[in-house]
Amino acid sequence: MKSIGSSSSEPAAPPVGLPLWLLAELTYRCPLQCPYCSNPLDFAAQGKELSTEEWFRVMAQAREIGAAQIGFSGGEPLVRQDLAELIGEARRLGYYTNLITSGIGLTEERLDSFKAAGLDHIQISFQASDEQVNNLLAGSKKAFAQKLAMAKAVKERGYPMVLNFVTHRHNIDRIDRIIELCLALEADFVELATCQFYGWAELNRVGLLPTRAQLERAERITNEYRARLEAQGHPCKLIFVTPDYYEERPKACMNGWGSLFLTVTPDGTALPCHGARQLPVAFPNVREHSLDDIWYRSFGFNRFRGYDWMPEPCRSCDEKTKDFGGCRCQAFMLTGDASNADPVCAKSAHHGVILAAREEAEYSTTPIEELTYRNERNSKIIARG
Numbered sequence: 001m002k003s004i005g006s007s008s009s010e011p012a013a014p015p016v017g018l019p020l021w022l023l024a025e026l027t028y029r030c031p032l033q034c035p036y037c038s039n040p041l042d043f044a045a046q047g048k049e050l051s052t053e054e055w056f057r058v059m060a061q062a063r064e065i066g067a068a069q070i071g072f073s074g075g076e077p078l079v080r081q082d083l084a085e086l087i088g089e090a091r092r093l094g095y096y097t098n099l100i101t102s103g104i105g106l107t108e109e110r111l112d113s114f115k116a117a118g119l120d121h122i123q124i125s126f127q128a129s130d131e132q133v134n135n136l137l138a139g140s141k142k143a144f145a146q147k148l149a150m151a152k153a154v155k156e157r158g159y160p161m162v163l164n165f166v167t168h169r170h171n172i173d174r175i176d177r178i179i180e181l182c183l184a185l186e187a188d189f190v191e192l193a194t195c196q197f198y199g200w201a202e203l204n205r206v207g208l209l210p211t212r213a214q215l216e217r218a219e220r221i222t223n224e225y226r227a228r229l230e231a232q233g234h235p236c237k238l239i240f241v242t243p244d245y246y247e248e249r250p251k252a253c254m255n256g257w258g259s260l261f262l263t264v265t266p267d268g269t270a271l272p273c274h275g276a277r278q279l280p281v282a283f284p285n286v287r288e289h290s291l292d293d294i295w296y297r298s299f300g301f302n303r304f305r306g307y308d309w310m311p312e313p314c315r316s317c318d319e320k321t322k323d324f325g326g327c328r329c330q331a332f333m334l335t336g337d338a339s340n341a342d343p344v345c346a347k348s349a350h351h352g353v354i355l356a357a358r359e360e361a362e363y364s365t366t367p368i369e370e371l372t373y374r375n376e377r378n379s380k381i382i383a384r385g
C-alpha cells in the first residue's frame with residue numbers, strides 16, 4: 001500500500017488501498033431504455049469502445065496492481081460478441097467474475113459458453129413484477145418473458161440466483177408481488193434497491209423518487225417477508241436499499257474516493273466510480289496510461305483522496321473518517337461544486353435541496369409515460385445541448 005500526505009493536525013489520510021473491484025463497462029449500447037439508468041446522459045457521444053485486446057491488457061494490468069473481482073457491465077454487456085472470450089481471459093488471470101445484465105440478448109447457448117469460460121456469478125435485473133410495467137419501463141414488449149426464461153436457465157446451470165429490482169414510486173407499492181416473483185423463481189439473493197439519483201435517474205428524479213410513506217411501507221413489508229423466510233429456514237436473502245435522499249448523513253461513497261473501486265468505461269476512461277465522468281475533473285484513459293500510473297499517480301484518482309481537499313463543514317467534522325464527506329457526484333450535481341459536503345448531510349448548507357426533493361415527491365404527478373427514457377435519440381439531443 002502507498003500513502004499520500006496530510007498535515008499533522010488532521011487525522012492521517014488512509015493509505016491508498018488496492019483496486020480490489022474492477023468494473024468493466026464494456027459498452028454503452030443497450031436494447032432497453034430504463035429511465036433510471038446510471039449511464040451518462042451523453043453516452044451516445046462517447047468515444048470508440050475498447051477492443052478485445054485492449055480489455056485483455058486492462059484486465060492484466062489491473063490484476064497486477066491487486067484487482068481480484070471483475071464485474072462485466074454496461075450498457076448491456078451481452079451486446080459484446082466477445083463476452084465469453086473476455087470472461088475466459090479474466091478467469092485465466094485469476095479474477096472472480098461477475099456478469100451484471102438485464103438478460104436481454106442471453107440465450108441458453110451463450111449461457112453455456114459463459115459457464116465453459118468459467119463465469120462465477122450472474123445478476124439479472126428486472127424493471128417490475130408485472131409484464132406491462134416491466135416492458136414499459138424497459139421499452140421492450142419481450143423483455144419480461146425473456147428475463148423469466150433466462151432467470152430459470154441461470155438457475156438450471158447451478159449459479160446462485162441473484163435478482164436485482166430497481167424500485168421507485170411507480171413500482172414500489174407492489175413490493176410484495178416483486179418478492180413473490182423472486183421466490184417463485186427460486187432466487188437466492190434479491191436486491192430491492194430504490195433507485196439512486198445519478199445519470200438518467202437524476203434527470204427523472206421528480207417522477208421517480210418515492211414518498212417517505214411509500215418507502216416505509218415497502219421496508220416494513222420486506223422485513224415481514226424476511227422474518228417469515230428466516231423462521232422457515234428459507235435460503236432466500238432479501239436486501240433492501242433505501243435512497244439516501246431520506247437520510248441525514250451521506251453514504252461513504254465507494255468506500256472513499258480511489259480506495260477500492262476502479263471503473264473503466266467503454267472508451268477506456270478510468271474513473272474512481274461509474275458516475276464520476278460528469279465531474280469537471282480530467283480523468284486518464286487506459287489507451288494512454290498504465291493502470292499503475294492511473295491508480296497511484298493520476299490527478300483524477302488523487303483529487304479527493306485523504307481529507308486535505310475538504311472545505312467546511314467537513315474539514316473540522318469528526319465524522320469525516322466515516323463518510324469521507326459523502327458522494328462527490330451528488331455534491332456536484334446538487335451544489336455545483338464537487339468539493340462541497342454531500343447535501344444529503346444535515347450539516348450541509350445545501351441540505352435544503354434534499355428537503356425540497358422530499359417535499360416534491362409528496363406532490364409529484366409525473367406519469368410513467370412522461371419520464372425521459374434512456375435511448376440514443378434522447379442522449380444525442382442532450383449531448384448537442
Ligand code: SF4
Nearest residue numbers: 030032034037075102
Ligand atoms: S439500467 Fe436499463 S438502460 Fe441502463 S444499461 Fe441497464 S438495462 Fe440498459
Ligand code: SF4
Nearest residue numbers: 314317319320325345
Ligand atoms: S459534515 Fe461532511 S464529514 Fe461531517 S457528517 Fe456531514 S458530510 Fe460527513
